[in-house]
Amino acid sequence: MIIVMSPNSTEADLEKVKIKIKSEGLEYHLSTGTSRTIVGVIGDKKAISELEMHCALPGVEKTVRITEKYKLVSREFKQENSVIDVGGVKIGGSQPVVMAGPCAVESMEQLMEAAKAVSEGGAQFLRGGAFKPRTSPYDFQGMAEEGLKMLRQAADKYNLKVVTEVLDQRTVEEVAEYADVLQIGARNMQNFQLLKEVGSCGRPVLLKRGLCATIKEWLNAAEYVMSSGCDDVIFCERGIRTYETYTRNTLDLSAVVAVKELSHLPIIVDPSHGTGRRSMVSPMAKAAIAAGADGLIIEVHPHPEVALCDGDQSLTPVEFNQVMDEIKRMSAILRGE
Ligand code: PEP
């Protein structure tokens, strides 16, 4: 249930509402908008019904039952789009945000070259995995903390933010020390313990869609993160597994529209893992922006032919520059400029 406070309610009114919620053994989550405060109430159904009957407190405009299991994530909970501010970079605002870089951090030299290229192309974030979720245990697993340090150093040099994957509960704190945004990979979308841990680490979370996840399962995964205390969740559509084998995954761009209908949170698209093919990255990146995505995450490698991971889907710096140019022009047109 959500409790909508009237625009002229006072701090004291809100305090009384909070006390009432707590006295029923329920939890709350505040969303302070420009004109009003909304209190999301979470907990046992019976206790919520009880609270609903006794919620005619001063300053309360109305109470609304949210029918879906995901509540804090839902549009019903918050009508305006959420804009997530990562040290001045706004995700979900009027400009698409681009995160780019190699699949994996391989060396300082590789990362510096990549960071230079993506910053020159206009990306705001440097991506790169230090902990890699590989299908085979014999494949390169990532550089771990050494890789995290390199990411921070390269990003700082080129004035970029860092987004990187956290694979495991035990390394959440360590990754949060170096990264601006923590990525939950497709394989971990329903690792509920990890979702709770990452939700309470104090950093924004990029939540990739699971390999076979429905949109509602994905929204519920985000609810785990939000209900653990994190307001700043960004969805990332990265393709789902279908019977098609020509592409690595089937990029579901309709999910961009669906998530925008069902949630107030921003969504970006990963055309690299979504297709697995370099030739498809630029067309799908543009299609994603046309569909209303708030940004992109794109694999870029200074020398894709020698990449330790995902070279076939990585753009060269020149190709990245080209697609960024097109995206800038496209998004200006979409904004009516
Ligand atoms: C990645 O972005 O490096 C990655 C492993 O992606 P996904 O979890 O979508 O497969």
Ligand code: MN
């Ligand atoms: Mn990859």
